[in-house]
Amino acid sequence: MFKTSLLIIAALIGFQASAATQVWDLSNSSGTSSSLSMNINGVNANITGWSGTGYQNMRQAWIGQWSSGSGVIHDWNEYNSNTHHSMDNSGQYDAMLITFDQEVSLDSFSIGWHYNDSDVSVAAYTGNGSMTDLSGTSWNSFLTSGWTSQGSFSDVANNTYQSISPTVTSKSWLISAYNPFIANMGWSTGNDFMKLSGLQTSQKITTEVPEPAAIALFLLGLATLAGRKRNV
CATH class of the missing domain: 1.10.12 (Lyase 2-enoyl-coa Hydratase; Chain  A, domain 2)
Structure with a gap:
């Protein structure tokens, strides 16, 4: 005994402690919508597209889904022109805002297609609660609006998960084509075009x-x- x-x-x-993980597949051929809603293992996520120049308030864009991943589409003309079906930083900085119903760690992401360059910036919302609307925010005031940079990543390869090593957990995360207003690395802009194909998140489960x-x-x-x- x-x-x-x-x-x-x-x-x-x-x-x-242990961790519950989720893998989110953003590759689909379902077309274009104002947002994407997903649920994995009891965790809900809502994804919206946003775009803006450095000093003007951002506006919501559409999310386009293809077999290679999801992109940001500014308007119907852009959709019909078969150009910029991607998350890019040409003219404006495109981003995807992912809001979860509980705090998670965004551990990695993947892209399924890119053109020219494939540099990516990541940020986490560290204000109160969660963030679902960026319409009153400009990129130059972004980091003073409750957001914290989680770094920029260069030359992300297709179909390979890029580790983030986040410093926080959050209900709201943002992934953008390389954006110097999030993490200025001195890299070129206007030449990063990509489609986001996947996310990996985790939750800490602690036992007393x-x-x-x-x-x-x-x-x-x-x-x-x-x-x-x-x-x-």
């Missing part, structure tokens, strides 16, 4: 570990029992 009790204590002390004082008391009790056993 004494050995069994020690094993139980070791298990309690060692079992502290007994208080140190309670563990110490339990150990003392076991030691007492062990002493009595030796004296019998």
